[in-house]
Amino acid sequence: GKVLGIDLSSKQVEHARSRAHDRRQANLQFEVADMERLPIPDNSFDVIISNGAFCLAPNKERAFAEVFRILKPGGRISICTSTIQDESLEPGVNWPSCMKLFVAKTTIQPMCEALGFVEVQIDGSDSSMSMELPAEALEGSNPDRNKVHVGGDEFKHLESYDMDKLCARVVVVARKPLEEGHQPHDDISDAKQ
DSSP, X not given: OOEEEEESOHHHHHHHHHHHHHTTOTTEEEEEOBTTBOOSOTTOEEEEEEESGGGGOSOHHHHHHHHHHHEEEEEEEEEEEEEESSSSOOTTSOOOHHHHHOEEHHHHHHHHXXXXXXXXXXXXTTOOOOOOOOHHHHXXXXXXXXXXXXXXXXXXXXXXXXXXXXXXXXXXXXXXXXXXXXXXXXXXXXTOO
């Protein structure tokens, strides 16, 4: 089989290509692409996986619609993404840009089903936002290394928040139906998040 990896960053793509070449992995291909506008023909892939990139897509519905479009009928997805637990973050707080892009956890399943996915499951069994590093990884290094947005005072106020109550890491698992009955919306707005 073949594997295609995408990233918006040409530097990351070049790094991945170099590593694949060094390891003589001829079945791996890497391309610069935007997940909201994939330069890939319809019905191209059996499986699509993502570990974390979807939380940074400004338009989640468009990104999931693109995944639906390029999946072969019967194809499956497994997408790990960070979400917010409530419908929105507390107003008036200086949130990091990445958190402002998180989608409400409760909106993912209905959105995916409206796009045509079936057997949609939102797995929150490993949803903790805490980062656990082994003690030996912290030895001789910055003791603040495992804190959110380390490196400045701009987000120091976030230390008083319980990130597990605000956010959750989930895995979205779904399948594109075998039949051509339900197609994704053609009128998805670029401005929608």
